[in-house]
Amino acid sequence: MTNPTIAIVQEAPVFLNLSASVEKAITHMEEAAKASANIIVFPETWLPGYPVWLDFAPGAGLWDDPGAKTLFRLLAENSVQLGDDHLARLQESCDRLGTYMVMGAHERIGNTLYNSTLYFMPGAGNPVPHRKLMPTYTEKLVWGWGDGSTLATVDTPWGTLGGLICWEHWMPLARAAMHAKGEAIHIAQWPMVKEMNHVASRHYAFEGRCAVAAAGAVITKADVMAGFHSLAVNAPEAESLLASMPGDDDTQIHTGGSAIIAADGSYIADPVYGRTGLVMGEVDMAKQLEECQALDTDGHYSRPDVFELKVNTRAMPGVTFGED
Template sequence: MTKPTIAIVQEAPVFLNLAASVEKAIGHMEEAAKAGASIIVFPETWLPGYPVWLDFAPGAGLWDDPGAKALFRLLAGNSVRLGDNHLSRLQETCDRLGAYLVMGAHERIGNTLYNSMFYFTPGAEAPVPHRKLVPTYTERLVWGRGDGSTLAAIDTPWGTLGGLICWEHWMPLARAAMHAKGEAIHIAQWPMVKEMNHIASRQYAFEGRCAVAAAGAVLTKADVIAGFRSLDVDAPEAEAMLASMPGGADDLIHTGGSAIIAADGSYITEPLYGSAGLVMGEVDMARQLEECQALDTDGHYSRPDVFELKVNTRPMPGVTFDGD
């Protein structure tokens, strides 16, 4: 099994509606598996959608804004929790299809939300989470910061599968830590994959000598409003904030751009912009190993006598209680 097939699901979720988005995800997983996918990938916080109002709604950053607070409440109520039925259904689907899954989701722990990437292995008891280390700019209005305990990677028949979320790809030490895990395949989750995101994803592939699946979503303003209305809730301030985003109903907020990249930085599958669909590509792991002859950043191209990196992988809760 030297040639895994990766499928990126470049679709819109049912925005803000977790249960409906899980149903939609299962349908896309079945479609990808039928097409021959070994590894199925969804974009950043696909469950139940990237909080686009942070980027586009004029009042999103105002203190005590009723619309922003209502949207946070709705998002918190539609975020996954470890061990919940939503994650269990995705795990059951992986087991049935025999495919690996990497899903981006809003995760709730207590009353704080995290931008999380979940790795699902067929036959596993539960998915493995990675929580974004640093929410970027206005994202800090919604998400808390992850710690080193979830700087995760999993084993697959093709080697180590790992990933980072969005601007984590511009954290040099995070990249170094993940390279040290020996990734064969790396998942780069983005809201959409813009030009600079492609530069980061291709550079990561070249630096890490690994295949990279750069995953982004397509999303229109109509998708956003329809997803909100599917919740059937009385939250006029929230709807008003979403409606305040500029553009027409059919204008794309997120334009996709998903692609699959080889270990030399070239495209296995060229970026797909402006339309939904599966972005699929086959990775030749034997050819990939050849690239390590010239560069292995955690091997013959490292200088441990000069550089040293220590990674704290302990959970860092705000309060601990010592028992007797």
């Protein structure tokens, strides 16, 4: 049984700039592939950056705030859409490098944005999306709700690859549904991986008897402002809202914390805080299978005679027409 090497890209995107962030992603993919990575992982909404103003800018949640509205527009203008040229560029890189890649992105459908994970497979043609089921707290100001039609996994030579986004890891039924899909490798995307996020990620690995790549970004206030300025737009209200975040240029808004976790909850690659770079580790698949002797939550430890979960995997649009 071969063992996959996972590389987490703990870097900042070119904040709010989709085209520039795609080019930067390809550079990091090439770096990871050169280091013999089989699966390359980016953090939550890395394309083109987690909306940090929701957490740190005073006034971001005020009704009809012109800065928040402008930032939403800029984010919508710099979000991916399935089938677009940006995703095609990333797919071409996966094909060329022969690697699997998991990207966190803002995805636009109509005029609604989603917090999405995109699974790229070499030679597949198009990425497979998962859209976050429940935006957390202030995230509801930016993202809509996903549905069960994108509770996705993909096949790899090392087994099933799946993932959840941020606080989805505290949704017990979402975890149960993903465990039932038989994940061998799970991607846990976070803005940054704080202590409680490590608790959730390590618990997921132990409960699901799978390897977990917990991915977070490192981004400074200077990165945020430089990314905004790279757009070369006249949007003083948006710039002012971003500038209102506390700290100076060197202040780290997100501090990384990426790690790779084994199926027994131990670390394959210890958490890395405060610096950029690749966080890499090799998963021992044989040892992982051995852990299932004591616990298999979708198998001999499941008690289906007592518990039953039904998952609605139909797409749930707001409007359907007769021919649909």
